[in-house]
Amino acid sequence: MIRFLLRRLLTMAVTLLIISALVFFIIKLPPGDFLSNQIALLREQGDADAAAKAEFLIRQYGLDKPAWQQYLVWLGVMPGPNGFSGLLQGDWGWSFEFDRPVFEVVGDALWLTILVNLGAVVFIHVVAIPIAIYSATRQYSVGDYIATFFGYIGLATPSFLLALILLYYLNRWFGVSIGGLYDAQYAGEPWTWPKIRSLLSHLIVPTVVIGLAGTAAMIRRMRANLLDELGKQYYVTAKAKGLNPRKALLKYPFRMSLNPFIADIGNLLPHLISGSVLVSLVLSLPTVGPILLSALKSQDQFLAGFILMFVAVLTVVGMLVSDLLLAWLDPRIRMGGAG
Template sequence: MIRYFAGRIVTMAITLLIISAVVFFIIKLPPGDFLTNQIAELRAQGDASAAVKAEFLVRQFGLDRPVWEQYLAWVGLWPGPSGFSGLLQGNWGWSFEYDRAVAEVLGDALWLTLVLNLTTVIFVHAVAIPIAIYSARNQYSLSDYAVTLFGYLGLATPSFLLALILLYYMNHWFGVSIGGLYDPQYADAPWTMPKVLSLMEHLIVPTIVIGLGGTAAMIRRMRANLLDELGKQYYVTARAKGLPPRKALMKYPFRMALNPFIADIGNLLPQLVSGSVLVSLVMSLPTVGPILLSALKTQDQYLAGFILMFVAALTVIGMLISDLLLAWLDPRIRLGES
């Protein structure tokens, strides 16, 4: 087991290194960068002093160096200019668009994104699994057809439209402020219990909006998997021997039906980060999605690169968690010798 973990950690490190190279070179593919474009605009406007300052920043951050050297300095495998350290040393880089360190730009957005996405994951599973089990046990009933209709509606409803509708009614019925993840008076305030309660109150709408499509899809997939397992011989035999329906369902078919969802853990959080960008824009959510979109548009390479690496790290960590959970959940899966 120790050799397995060590092998997986080495594999994860190599994977992240490859992803970092791909991310960096793709960001650098379009001609120019934020500072180069800014220098061109300043020169066109005749602002010589500002152009000199921008050129100084280019030399300070080594943007005039070869691309491969910029990449190694960004990762932290090569000494950067002016003692600039990279990701491996805990330096996330500098945002040229905001003229601040990446860590300061992201601020609370990083962990607020995690809170929102974890809340959405809990919501999706807490709602979808019981409904799917009930629907599978009552196949072709009126409730089963209602669940199927809900699934189609959930998949077809535009998330931004649902967000606008829920925002209006939450404000009209409960007085919840529109937009953001807490009331405006808490925007720059330190974290206190009232601010936490405001956050929990404002999480309701984005959690429902972001999670609705995933909930509907999970209900349909879980129902189909359960129906497939309920038709297999081991379940029929267990029922014929007198095992109670609930126990027979939860002990075998339910665990087997969970396998695809456990395997998807590695992709779930990154999909929520990328898939919630439109909702975040509509609802003015302080998450990393809008920041990433802006950084990619302006070619703010260090800011965009770190956010993409953050998503990649979520993916590889999620893959490891899913592998371990699958080995525990399904006795047919065994860890091979490495």
């Protein structure tokens, strides 16, 4: 198991290195950058002092160097000018759009993003698994048809549209504002128990909105997997020998049907983050999605690069977790098929 873990960690490191190169050079593909565009604009406006400051930032972060040197400096394997140490040493760079360090710009948005999307993951599994089991074990029943109908509705409804509907009608009918992740009075305040309670109460709507499509998809897939397993000979034999139906279901078909969903853990979090950008904009959620959209539009390369790497790290960590869970469930995986 240790060798299996070491192999996965080595693969994860190489994968992140390749992703970092792709992220950096793709961001650099469009002509110009934030500072170059800003300098041209400031010179047109006659603001020489601000243009000089922008030129200083270009020299400070080595943006006048060749692209490959900029990448190595950003990564942190080559010493940067004026003390810039790079990602590997904990220096996330400077946000030129916000004129602040990147870690100050993202701030609470990082862990709030993780919290919202982990809440959506928990919601998806807690809701989808019981419904899928019920639907598969009572195929073509009224409950199965109802679950199928709502599954199709969930798949067909865009998350941002559902957010808009809830935002409008909850405010119109009940006078409830669901925007943000806590009440406006707590903005910029330190974290206290009342602010945490406000966060938990505001977390319900984004969790449901972001997780609804994933819940519907998981119900459909798990129902199909369970129906396939329930028709196999081992399950029929187990019931014929008098094994309790519930025990036979949970011990064999249910466990076998979980493998595809465990394998998808690595893809689920980044998928939810990318899919929640519009929801975050509609509901004014202080997550990294709107910040990333703004950074890409303005070509703020350090800010955009860090957020993309943050999503990449979530992906590979999720893949590592899914690999470990699969290896724990299925010895053939951790043994590499040698058995």
